[in-house]
Amino acid sequence: MDTLPTIWFVVIGVLWIGYLVLEGFDLGVGMHMLFARSEEERRTMLNTIGPLWDGNQVWLITAGAATFAAFPLWYASLFSSLYLPLLAVLLGLIFRAVGIEYRGKGETDAWRRRWTLAIGLGSLVTAFGIGAALAVTTLGLPIDANGDRQGGPFAWFGWPALIGGLAVVGFALVQGAAWLALKTDGAVRRRMRTFIVRGTALALLPIVVWVLTVQVVTGGPWSWALVVPAVIAAVTGWESARRGREGYAFAAFTTFIVAGAGSIFAAAYPVVLPSTLDPAFDLTVANASSGQYTLGVMTVVTAIALPFVLAAQAWTIWVFRARLSHDHLPPVHTFIPAVLRAPEVDSERAVESRTTHGRR
Amino acid sequence: MDPVEIARWQFGITTVYHFWMVPLTLGLGPLVAYFQTRWVRSGDETYLRLTKFFGKLFLINFILGVATGLVQEFQFGMAWSEYSRFVGDVFGAPLAMEGLLAFFFESIFLGVWIFGWKRLHPKVHLASLYLAVVGSIVSAFFIIVANSWMQHPVGVELVDGRPVLTDIWAVLTNNTALVAYPHVLAGSFGVGGAFLLGIAWYHLSRRRRDGIDTVDESGRVVVGENADIPGRDKLDHRVWITALRTGAVVAIVAFGAVAITGDLQGKLMYEQQPMKMAAAEAACHTGTSFSVLSIGDLGSNDCSQVQPLIEIPGVLSFLAHGDFTTPLPGVTELVPRYQEQYGTNLPDNPIYGDRAGQAIDYVPLMEVTYWGFRIMIGFGALAAFAAAVALWLTRKGTVPASKWISRLAVLGILAPFVANTAGWVFTEMGRQPFVVAPNPTPGGIDGVFMFTAAAVSPSATWGELLFSLVCLTLVYGALMVVEVKLLFRYGRGGVVSAMPELATHDEDPSDQGGPDKRDVLAFAY
Numbered sequence: 001m002d003t004l005p006t007i008w009f010v011v012i013g014v015l016w017i018g019y020l021v022l023e024g025f026d027l028g029v030g031m032h033m034l035f036a037r038s039e040e041e042r043r044t045m046l047n048t049i050g051p052l053w054d055g056n057q058v059w060l061i062t063a064g065a066a067t068f069a070a071f072p073l074w075y076a077s078l079f080s081s082l083y084l085p086l087l088a089v090l091l092g093l094i095f096r097a098v099g100i101e102y103r104g105k106g107e108t109d110a111w112r113r114r115w116t117l118a119i120g121l122g123s124l125v126t127a128f129g130i131g132a133a134l135a136v137t138t139l140g141l142p143i144d145a146n147g148d149r150q151g152g153p154f155a156w157f158g159w160p161a162l163i164g165g166l167a168v169v170g171f172a173l174v175q176g177a178a179w180l181a182l183k184t185d186g187a188v189r190r191r192m193r194t195f196i197v198r199g200t201a202l203a204l205l206p207i208v209v210w211v212l213t214v215q216v217v218t219g220g221p222w223s224w225a226l227v228v229p230a231v232i233a234a235v236t237g238w239e240s241a242r243r244g245r246e247g248y249a250f251a252a253f254t255t256f257i258v259a260g261a262g263s264i265f266a267a268a269y270p271v272v273l274p275s276t277l278d279p280a281f282d283l284t285v286a287n288a289s290s291g292q293y294t295l296g297v298m299t300v301v302t303a304i305a306l307p308f309v310l311a312a313q314a315w316t317i318w319v320f321r322a323r324l325s326h327d328h329l330p331p332v333h334t335f336i337p338a339v340l341r342a343p344e345v346d347s348e349r350a351v352e353s354r355t356t357h358g359r360r
Numbered sequence: 361m362d363p364v365e366i367a368r369w370q371f372g373i374t375t376v377y378h379f380w381m382v383p384l385t386l387g388l389g390p391l392v393a394y395f396q397t398r399w400v401r402s403g404d405e406t407y408l409r410l411t412k413f414f415g416k417l418f419l420i421n422f423i424l425g426v427a428t429g430l431v432q433e434f435q436f437g438m439a440w441s442e443y444s445r446f447v448g449d450v451f452g453a454p455l456a457m458e459g460l461l462a463f464f465f466e467s468i469f470l471g472v473w474i475f476g477w478k479r480l481h482p483k484v485h486l487a488s489l490y491l492a493v494v495g496s497i498v499s500a501f502f503i504i505v506a507n508s509w510m511q512h513p514v515g516v517e518l519v520d521g522r523p524v525l526t527d528i529w530a531v532l533t534n535n536t537a538l539v540a541y542p543h544v545l546a547g548s549f550g551v552g553g554a555f556l557l558g559i560a561w562y563h564l565s566r567r568r569r570d571g572i573d574t575v576d577e578s579g580r581v582v583v584g585e586n587a588d589i590p591g592r593d594k595l596d597h598r599v600w601i602t603a604l605r606t607g608a609v610v611a612i613v614a615f616g617a618v619a620i621t622g623d624l625q626g627k628l629m630y631e632q633q634p635m636k637m638a639a640a641e642a643a644c645h646t647g648t649s650f651s652v653l654s655i656g657d658l659g660s661n662d663c664s665q666v667q668p669l670i671e672i673p674g675v676l677s678f679l680a681h682g683d684f685t686t687p688l689p690g691v692t693e694l695v696p697r698y699q700e701q702y703g704t705n706l707p708d709n710p711i712y713g714d715r716a717g718q719a720i721d722y723v724p725l726m727e728v729t730y731w732g733f734r735i736m737i738g739f740g741a742l743a744a745f746a747a748a749v750a751l752w753l754t755r756k757g758t759v760p761a762s763k764w765i766s767r768l769a770v771l772g773i774l775a776p777f778v779a780n781t782a783g784w785v786f787t788e789m790g791r792q793p794f795v796v797a798p799n800p801t802p803g804g805i806d807g808v809f810m811f812t813a814a815a816v817s818p819s820a821t822w823g824e825l826l827f828s829l830v831c832l833t834l835v836y837g838a839l840m841v842v843e844v845k846l847l848f849r850y851g852r853g854g855v856v857s858a859m860p861e862l863a864t865h866d867e868d869p870s871d872q873g874g875p876d877k878r879d880v881l882a883f884a885y
Contacts, residue, residue, distance in 0.1 A: 047884045051475035054426065055468035062459035064433050069456040072448020079437025079444075080817035083824045086438055091835060094427040098839060101423035104885040105846055146710075148441070149819040290449045294525045298453060305460040312468045320475060320881075329884040331860075 002270075004296065005289040008070040009272065011302060013265035015066055016134065019059035020168070020257050022313070026053040028176015030096060030123025031169075032192070033116055040326035041188050042116060046100065047329060048183040051320045053100060055313055057093070060130070069298050073288035074137075074272045077147035082133050082156050089129035096122030104332070127172045128165035132156070135164020138214050138264055140274040145281050147273075160213075167207035171257060174203045178237065178253050182246040185325035189246075196241035196249060204234055204256075211260050219267040226263035230256050364715065364816045366825040367439040370832065372788075374431050376781055377836050381425030383780050386500055386545065387552025388418045389493040391610065393486075400486050409599045409855045414556070416858035419474065420846050424839060426467070431832065439825060442711055443795055443815035450516055450525045451506055454532075458502035466495025478882035500548075501541055508537035510796050511787070512632045513808045523808045536632065539624045546617035547740070547783065549610055550776040554743050556607025557750055559851050560600040561759055561769035568761040573597055581757030590863035591856030597758070599855060604754055608747040611776070615744030622737075623679065630680035630688065631801055635698065635722060636790035638691045639729040641676060642666050645690040650675030654730065666726070691723055698722040702798065706813055715813045724792045732786030739779035746772050
């Protein structure tokens with residue numbers, strides 16, 4: 001009876017892990033943009049994720065929608081309980097998305113500075129909110145028999161949410177640094193390697209705390225078994241970065257999150273949302289899921305679609321595999337309007353901006 | 361404050377806003393793909409310019425659609441958790457399918473298209489746009505399927521008070537969805553057509569007023585060029601006249617399709633949601649007449665206050681039945697029927713919170729439904745009429761130099777947006793007081809319906825809801841200003857705003873051929 005719900009628990013886990021792997025690096029790139037030292041660096045960083053970030057983000061949308069379809073009671077309780085943090089995630093995602101698309105479409109430094117801030121802070125808030133949401137769904141919320149949150153708008157906040165938020169922020173910073181080291185050249189590449197060598201231990205500390213807490217509370221042999229490759233992968237990632245093997249480092253940190261988040265989901269099973277009020281109110285794989293028929297339909301759809309999604313994304317990463325440095329980038333899109341408010345004055349300015357903005 | 365009211369305002373505002381971006385994405389995407397196809401097949405630079413220019417505006421708009429779409433999916437769970445629990449077994453599936461089968465491909469391949477200029481073989485590059493556009497069109501299908509299930513629930517049976525999916529094909533081929541989907545697509549093409557028309561008109565008109573193009577004594581265009589302004593060459597004229605005439609034809613054909621599918625929808629609506637049809641007419645009493653103008657206080661929802669002023673006998677029954685004689689039940693006849701079937705007061709169930717026991721008002725806000733229906737039809741027809749006039753006025757190859765007509769043409773871009781918005785507001789508010797309307801047709805499932813009053817999250821406080829309503833409205837408002845400013849800037853900039861190579865002359869713009877391995881990216885943010 002519980003086979004399909006269990007399969008769907010695994011699918012939801014895979015979707016979240018896919019999201020952490022893929023958006024992990026582009027959220028990290030967004031945050032690192034805040035600390036870039038020049039406009040050239042910021043542009044280079046942004047364009048490493050330019051063709052990819054939108055597809056990556058769909059993993060979140062699909063994780064949400066799949067939870068709705070397969071575990072409506074989990075979706076309803078989790079999303080309504082986390083009203084404010086998810087609102088923050090939405091605002092973060094909106095500013096980030098718009099920032100990425102609009103940043104290069106204005107000319108002034110103030111315009112670019114504002115959108116850099118939107119991308120960076122949007123990425124930070126998104127990473128923190130998603131981490132907090134995932135942590136409370138593994139460690140518990142004060143929900144009643146109907147699955148409704150007790151204790152007001154901030155009942156979700158506590159050390160699990162804090163640890164979870166920091167965990168995803170920390171991981172995204174490391175994964176983003178590994179990505180940038182792999183995909184850029186010059187100063188950014190060197191600094192990102194240094195960031196990994198010096199910062200990994202601290203940045204991954206919260207996620208390690210989260211993983212171990214879940215293991216201690218609800219872990220079993222399977223979930224503990226996944227902790228081992230996670231630890232090995234983290235050390236390998238750090239060591240690879242130290243030796244300048246950026247490809248290995250990125251692969252290792254990817255393995256780390258797959259095994260680490262996998263161990264969290266494995267430990268949580270079969271509870272999808274524990275109640276801190278009474279274990280009898282726990283939402284589980286069995287009592288929160290949709291019917292067999294719905295799960296069967298969704299299984300067929302997912303089995304058909306997911307291989308194509310993975311192939312398409314792999315192909316995209318392949319097409320845009322080249323390392324970027326700022327001399328590769330086409331010049332900033334200088335804007336010369338065809339229709340001018342006052343033709344005489346403006347066409348002079350147009351000519352001038354053409355010569356001064358050339359290759360920048 | 362009642363959380364239901366705040367949550368409804370939030371859903372209304374965020375959804376209407378989302379559906380300002382979406383129809384332009386749906387309507388403009390295929391047109392850009394058409395332009396690029398023409399370019400790839402013929403090598404005619406006119407179409408390359410059209411692709412790049414309208415592609416740029418498409419992307420400026422697309423991103424806000426993506427950003428606001430996220431809110432849509434999240435708020436079912438955040439603000440409407442009881443709704444999500446009730447419908448989850450059915451409603452989540454089309455949303456998940458949308459993500460897996462459509463939105464993934466739309467997003468992935470649009471990224472490939474944006475950055476793929478010169479990196480990819482032109483045909484592969486074009487194929488990526490096709491995949492993205494098809495993704496957006498398939499995506500719309502699943503969303504309409506989800507919405508249609510709320511208008512007309514099918515394919516389920518009631519188990520322990522909850523609808524359980526038994527037939528996914530019935531949900532995917534819901535007759536409500538099969539007429540709503542082409543209606544929505546046609547409405548979106550209307551938006552895309554008017555967008556092309558308005559912007560192209562502006563540029564042709566500027567070319568005339570700047571003295572670049574002139575007309576001879578027979579009124580035929582004499583195309584000129586201005587070497588001082590980048591992009592204002594002779595080809596530029598061809599770009600805009602092509603866009604204008606393509607846009608006008610698309611807008612006219614789209615309106616025809618909107619009218620046909622809208623008529624089919626009206627007939628279904630009469631069967632499935634008779635109260636909505638009656639409210640669309642502010643038809644208090646049973647009859648056959650279509651109201652051209654009704655006065656009085658429609659908002660009072662009290663039939664004694666409504667005074668039909670001009671009516672055309674027979675037209676209403678034609679809309680609903682295809683004949684001129686079958687009377688349609690009016691509001692006063694329908695209310696007792698609804699009360700008998702679904703109760704006069706909300707049941708005393710904790711799901712209704714403080715609202716348990718309240719009297720149920722089965723009449724939607726007639727002010728909104730009556731005018732929503734008329735604004736939808738009126739602005740849709742206005743856009744099509746304007747497009748026809750535009751075709752006639754441009755038969756000699758350019759537009760009149762008049763500044764005022766040009767302004768009207770740009771303003772005309774808004775008409776199909778207004779029609780789309782009014783249509784959605786009408787159909788969603790016309791469904792009230794239900795969030796899932798009962799299915800009264802033969803074969804309908806007894807008991808599968810939900811009052812909006814039961815749908816809201818029990819744990820969400822009015823403070824949270826109000827805070828998010830204010831935040832989202834402010835942010836959306838600010839982003840609208842930014843988007844419109846950018847659209848104006850790039851729109852006014854003309855082709856050169858999307859093809860800087862036309863201004864710098866450091867490369868041959870027609871050299872967009874095979875992959876170029878020297879440049880890593882031909883486009884960068």
